[in-house]
């Protein structure tokens with residue numbers, strides 16, 4: 001018997017990430033090739049955005065995806081999030097050349113308060129929320145705090161793009177196939193302070209750290225390259241990462257929904273105090289996923305270099321949280 005459709009809400013659906021994301025969700029790449037989906041798309045109540053959304057919907061129709069069981073266009077989150085099982089909160093103001101994250105924080109806090117409240121009111125009680133819109137960790141924190149009737153663990157932020165970027169840089173450096181890396185993670189904030197950590201990573205059971213054996217490269221080339229990759233892409237394209245961001249969103253949701261088969265993946269999730277990260281802070285952690293639940297990998301040794309890096313990204317996140325406290 002075929003599965004019943006699930007509802008997938010996507011905000012910012014007419015934006016550039018939306019354009020790289022919706023077709024892949026509708027084709028079954030996110031939730032499986034046997035899972036019908038109903039897309040509930042949200043855009044701002046602006047004629048240009050709503051028209052663009054209509055165009056995207058026409059294109060979705062023209063793909064004749066067998067798994068696409070319905071498409072809705074909305075301008076009100078209370079309608080877009082009705083009974084939704086998955087919510088990908090992409091819509092936000094993207095960073096342009098020269099714009100600081102602090103500017104983004106204020107502009108986006110309002111959006112995520114309203115959307116958190118709407119999820120709280122109308123979404124499925126099991127809704128899985130992924131925040132992509134920047135600053136992603138803090139926006140996820142705001143949405144989570146604005147939805148007190150939903151479990152906090154349902155709110156996650158996207159660190160997967162950083163994880164994938166790190167995997168790719170390591171594969172190029174050490175000469176292995178990117179898909180063969182295991183036990184990589186990225187700690188902290190989705191920002192240049194994130195700490196991509198390959199101390200535990202292996203390829204065919206061999207230590208990636210031993211293969212590379214170059215702490216100078218780690219500190220002065222690898223970490224800045226991964227951390228500043230978003231800015232490098234903005235400088236090159238004049239627009240922020242879109243296809244790679246959509247790809248990471250698919251990876252994040254697929255692994256959360258369908259399981260990681262024991263492998264580590266990176267998700268930004270609310271801490272329960274693991275590794276000394278204060279409870280409630282939405283932080284990038286190594287997790288494994290099974291049966292629709294994620295579990296933070298515990299008991300990893302944190303050396304002095306790593307502790308310093310984790311402290312730095314935590315301090316930044318706590319600063320962002322303090323900056324939005326008055327809104328919550």
Ligand SMILES: NC(=O)C1=CN([C@@H]2O[C@H](COP(=O)(O)OP(=O)(O)OC[C@H]3O[C@@H](n4cnc5c(N)ncnc54)[C@H](O)[C@@H]3O)[C@@H](O)[C@H]2O)C=CC1
Pocket residue numbers: 011012013014015016017018042043044049090091092093094095111131132133134135136158159161162190240241242245
């Ligand atoms: N976490 C991550 O790894 C990454 C995050 N991003 C972030 O993702 C966000 C979206 O990026 P793009 O698609 O490139 O931007 P975009 O500007 O092309 O699209 C954003 C869309 O969101 C819509 N929007 C704005 N406010 C909205 C609201 N309140 N409700 C519904 N829709 C709304 C806009 O009308 C626009 O169509 C940005 O904040 C960007 O910084 C981008 C890359 C990676």
Ligand SMILES: O=C([O-])CC(=O)C(=O)O
Pocket residue numbers: 094095134161229230231233240241
């Ligand atoms: O830097 C930005 O604004 C876009 C982004 O999050 C990324 O590419 O990692």
